[in-house]
Amino acid sequence: MALFPLSSLFENDFVIQVVPVDTEDTMDEVAQKCAFHSVNRRIEVQEGKVMRIKRHSNKELFPRDMKVANAGLLPTETIDVFYSDN
Amino acid sequence: MSLMKREDWYNLTRSTNWTPKYVSEDELFPEEMSGGRGIPMEKWDTYDEPYKVTFSEYVETQREKDAGIYSVKAALSRSKFMDDVDPGWESTMQAHYGAVATAEYQASLAETRMARFSKAPGNRNMATFGMMDENRHGQHQLYFPHTYTKRSRQWDWAYKANHTNEWAAVAGKNFFDDVMLTRDAISTAIMLTFSFETGFTNMQFLGLAADAAETGDHTFASLISSIQTDESRHAQQGGPALKILIENGKKEEAQKMVDLSIWKAWRLFSVLTGPIMDYYTPVEHRKQSFKEFMEEWIVAQFERQLLDLGLELPWYWDTFINDIADKHHAMHLGVWYWRPTAWWNPAAGAGKADRAWLEEKYPGWNDTYGKCWDVITENILNDKKDLTLPATLPLICHTGFVPIITIPHKKVPEGQLADYQLEYEGRLYHFDSEVDRWVFETDPERYKGVMTAVDHFLAGNITPPDLNGALAWMGLSPGEMGVDAHDYAWAEDFRK
Numbered sequence: 001m002a003l004f005p006l007s008s009l010f011e012n013d014f015v016i017q018v019v020p021v022d023t024e025d026t027m028d029e030v031a032q033k034c035a036f037h038s039v040n041r042r043i044e045v046q047e048g049k050v051m052r053i054k055r056h057s058n059k060e061l062f063p064r065d066m067k068v069a070n071a072g073l074l075p076t077e078t079i080d081v082f083y084s085d086n
Numbered sequence: 087m088s089l090m091k092r093e094d095w096y097n098l099t100r101s102t103n104w105t106p107k108y109v110s111e112d113e114l115f116p117e118e119m120s121g122g123r124g125i126p127m128e129k130w131d132t133y134d135e136p137y138k139v140t141f142s143e144y145v146e147t148q149r150e151k152d153a154g155i156y157s158v159k160a161a162l163s164r165s166k167f168m169d170d171v172d173p174g175w176e177s178t179m180q181a182h183y184g185a186v187a188t189a190e191y192q193a194s195l196a197e198t199r200m201a202r203f204s205k206a207p208g209n210r211n212m213a214t215f216g217m218m219d220e221n222r223h224g225q226h227q228l229y230f231p232h233t234y235t236k237r238s239r240q241w242d243w244a245y246k247a248n249h250t251n252e253w254a255a256v257a258g259k260n261f262f263d264d265v266m267l268t269r270d271a272i273s274t275a276i277m278l279t280f281s282f283e284t285g286f287t288n289m290q291f292l293g294l295a296a297d298a299a300e301t302g303d304h305t306f307a308s309l310i311s312s313i314q315t316d317e318s319r320h321a322q323q324g325g326p327a328l329k330i331l332i333e334n335g336k337k338e339e340a341q342k343m344v345d346l347s348i349w350k351a352w353r354l355f356s357v358l359t360g361p362i363m364d365y366y367t368p369v370e371h372r373k374q375s376f377k378e379f380m381e382e383w384i385v386a387q388f389e390r391q392l393l394d395l396g397l398e399l400p401w402y403w404d405t406f407i408n409d410i411a412d413k414h415h416a417m418h419l420g421v422w423y424w425r426p427t428a429w430w431n432p433a434a435g436a437g438k439a440d441r442a443w444l445e446e447k448y449p450g451w452n453d454t455y456g457k458c459w460d461v462i463t464e465n466i467l468n469d470k471k472d473l474t475l476p477a478t479l480p481l482i483c484h485t486g487f488v489p490i491i492t493i494p495h496k497k498v499p500e501g502q503l504a505d506y507q508l509e510y511e512g513r514l515y516h517f518d519s520e521v522d523r524w525v526f527e528t529d530p531e532r533y534k535g536v537m538t539a540v541d542h543f544l545a546g547n548i549t550p551p552d553l554n555g556a557l558a559w560m561g562l563s564p565g566e567m568g569v570d571a572h573d574y575a576w577a578e579d580f581r582k
Contacts, residue, residue: 007481014416014494016481041473042458074514078505
C-alpha cells in the first residue's frame, strides 16, 4: 500500500485535477475518489451507470477490478473517468 | 547660444558606437548577454528604430505625462468611486496591479540589458528610454493602488504578489523569467518587446483603459493610457532586431523566438485578462468581448506585422484562433472555483444578464461552460457552498503554469487529448496543448527543472499536504484569499 497521485479528467468537467489514490485501490475505487472532486460540483451524477477509467494518452480501458499497482500508470499520469452502461 | 537643429545631430548621437581598443569585441559584448549571433558589427549599425526621440524631448514629454496622471489622481482623490463601483471592477484592479506592478521593475532590468549589451546602437539608445519608462510604470502602479490599502489587504498584493508562491504570480514570473530576464539582449528585444508588448500590452492597456473609462474609473483610465504611450514607443525595439536577423540568415531562429513567446504570452492573457474582460467588468460596461478585442487588436496586428517582416504566421495559428474563443472561459471557471488561491475576489459573471451576453458573444456557451455553472448555481441556491470550493489542486501545465483545462460538456472525437504528456529523463511532464509541449521540446535542458505547485505538493514542500497547506505556501492569509466578489448575489437570478 502506498499513496499514488493520479490526474483525473472526469467526462464533461472542464479541468484535470490531482487525486491521491492508493496502489491497492481498484479502478472502481479510483473512480469514486475522482468523482468526489467533479460530480455534484460541476457535473451532474448519472444514476444507474457505472464509472469506468481509461488511460488518457491511448484510451486503454482498464478492468473495473484492476488495481492501480497493476495498471502500469506513472505517478501523476492522467486518466479519463466516465459514466458507462457497463 | 543657438542650438543645432535636431536633424543635424540626432542620427549621429543615436548611432554612436564604441570601437574597443583595450578589450576585444567579445569581451565588450559577451555573446550570452548580447546575442549578436555572429552577425558583424556593421550590420547592427543599420538597426533603424521607427520611433525616434531625443533625451530632452523624452524628459519634457514624460514630465507632462506624469503631471497629467497626478493631477487626475489628486482631483479624484476625495471621490468615493471605489466605494460605489461594482465589486468586479475592484477585483479587476487588484488582479491587474498584483500581476503587473513589480513585473514592471523587472522589465526595467530587461531594458537595461538591451541598453548596455545590444550590439545595435539604436537599440541601446531606445532601451535607455525604455529602462526609465518601466521604472516609471513600476512606481506609479505601486503608488496608485497604495491609496486603497486601507480598504483591504488584497490591495497590498500590488507589491506582495510577485514575492509569493501564489499560482497566478508564479505563472507570470515563469513567463517573464523566460522571455525577459534570462535571455540575451536581442532575444529580449524580440520576445519581450515585439511579441509581448506590441501585441499583448495593447490588450491589457488599451482594452482595460476602455473598460475603465466606461466604468467611470478615470484615475485608472488616465494612468493606463499614459503607460500605453510609453509601451507603444519602446515596443518598437523588436521589429528592427528581427529585420537584421532575417537579413543575415537567422530567419528560422527569429521565427522560433516569435512563435514561442507569442504562445506563452497568450496563455498568461487567457487566464488574467480574459476573465476580467468577459466576466469581472460589469456587463453594461463591456466595450468588446475578449474574443472581439483579440481579433481586432492582436490577431490582425500580428498577421500584418509578421508578414511585413517576411516571417510566417506561427505554425499553431489555427489552434490560437480557436483558442481565443474558448480558453479563457475554462480559465475563468478555474480561477473562480479555486478562488481562495487568488489575491482578488473573482466575480462569477454568471447571472442572467451575463449569461445572455456570453451566449450572444460565444454561441454554445450555455451548453458547455453554462452547464458547469448550472451545477454551481444550484449548489449555491441550496446552501451547499462547500461544493463550490476546491478540495484538491488542478493539474498545472509545465509550460504555461496555468491549469490544464478543456471545453466541458463537449463531445470530443475518440482519442482527443486534453493533457499532452511527455516523459523526459524519467519524469512525466504535463502540457495544456501540443503547442505547450512543443515549447518544452524546443529546449528541454532549459525547461526540465520546472516545479509547479503540484510538483511542490508531491515533493513534500507543502505542509500540511492539503489545500490549507497550499494556501499558506502561496502566502495567502484570511482577508487576502479570494471570495465571490458579489457574495453570490448573482445566483439569486435563478431562484425559483
